[in-house]
Amino acid sequence: MRPRMRMTAVAAGLALVAALAVTTGTAAASNAPAPSPKQEPTVQAEYFPGPAAEGRRVQVPATSPYSASAPAASSAARSADAAAATDGAVTVLSQTGPSSARMDVAIIGDGYTADQQADFLADARARWAEVTAVEPYRSYTGLFNVWAVGAVSAQSGISGDPSAGVVKNTALGSYFWCSSTERLICVDLAKVKSYAAKAPAADLVVVVSNSTKYGGAGYSGLGSSYPFAGVSTLSSDNSQSSLIAAHEIGHSIGLLADEYTYDSYGTYTGAEPVEPNSTVRTAAQLTSAQAKWYRWLGESDPSGGTVGTYTGSSYYPLGVYRPTADSLMRSLSTDKFNLPGREAMISGFYRYASSLTAATTATTVSRGQTVTVNVAALAAGLSRLDLRWYVDGTEVTQAKGLTSVVPGQLGVTADGRTHTLMARVTDTTDSLRDPKAKTAATDTLTWSVTS
Ligand SMILES: [Zn+2]
Structure with missing residues (x-):
């Protein structure tokens, strides 16, 4: 956690x-x-x-x-x-x-x-x-x-x-x-x-x-x-x-709604649901409001079909929409989350987890000291982790992907000043489109470097 x-x-x-x-x-x-x-x-x-x-x-x-x-x-x-x-x-x-x-x-x-x-x-x-x-x-x-x-x-x-x-x-x-x-x-x-x-x-x-x-x-x-x-x-x-x-x-973890319905519930007349996969808006309204899963509309979905606004969600057969005809949040006849659900799940993982942890736990290091990080070993598939290093806010491009660096070799000179070393891992997965979700999937660590 x-x-x-x-x-x-x-x-x-x-x-x-x-x-x-x-x-x-x-x-x-x-x-x-x-x-x-x-x-x-x-x-x-x-x-x-x-x-x-x-x-x-x-x-x-x-x-x-x-x-x-x-x-x-x-x-x-x-x-x-x-x-x-x-x-x-x-x-x-x-x-x-x-x-x-x-x-x-x-x-x-x-x-x-x-x-x-x-x-x-x-x-x-x-x-x-x-x-x-x-x-x-x-x-x-x-x-x-x-x-x-x-x-x-x-x-x-x-x-x-x-x-x-x-x-x-x-x-x-x-x-x-x-x-x-x-x-x-x-x-x-x-x-x-x-x-x-x-x-x-x-x-x-x-x-x-x-x-x-x-x-x-x-x-x-x-x-x-x-x-x-x-x-x-x-x-x-x-x-x-x-x-x-x-x-x-x-x-x-995904904070997702159920996408199935009960016939007896009739028409939903409440406010916009809080869950990311349920909306009272039509596709056109989602797009104009730039709300919920508008970034995924029209995409081919892993659950089959196309992402849109399908009538019936959150137990109500009418007056509220879900992203796809079927999905794992609607029935167990499929093992596929739809694209909005997948994005919500990955965002949820990153609420509890970080892809970047410090092996070097000291927050102040010298310019000759090796600084090491651990990057989560994610399976080849949806995730795309990208590790980069920055000195005083400027990326040191030759250090891209390295899990151990020495600040002195990244351009920190012996000038008597204190410098900032930062490691940043970004998940550039295609499964995240919401900028807030992308930010939440980015993890940074910083050290003060004494020269
Ligand atoms: Zn459920």
């Missing part, structure tokens, strides 16, 4: 879900009926009824009926010593840089016993590989750190699998048939928070539940009491479930 940007991301995330009710169970006024003492807090969760379906959103409990009632005696049934040794163990799946300059993802297992932790690690790797096979994740994995948190469950498998009446005692209480919906895997969010805290500075959480059955969910609008941007759940051994996480991270 990038602490400086964290508040921005959280604030934007809250704005995204401002319309979503979060019930706390607290009476609003003194003359209101007394709340039930058993009333549980609820949050919004999104699920996909099938592997190629459009999503749905429902209100679900923040707690799990299974983890909450887990019998304490069950711990006697497992190997207590083995569980104590491994519960919450953190394994590095991918570490590409310091957490301060990376988007940190915590993948937590549920329904794995102490003896099944190797299975969990294999499943976590496999599902994350599927998520990051989708662009723009694929090109930008060098901006992510991925941590696996091995939660030890008393029993193998999760509640509701294979059928609704099955109850399992698991570390996070994840379960199918949440809100009477088979495909919806809910989880105990307090336990998610507790296990996620074991990984360094998690920005995103993915819960991998031990099951072969299709399913998952995405939580949003969790509020500031959760230190990460989103939580996705998915089945461990069902590769069709991986696109659920790819979609949900679109909300958490």
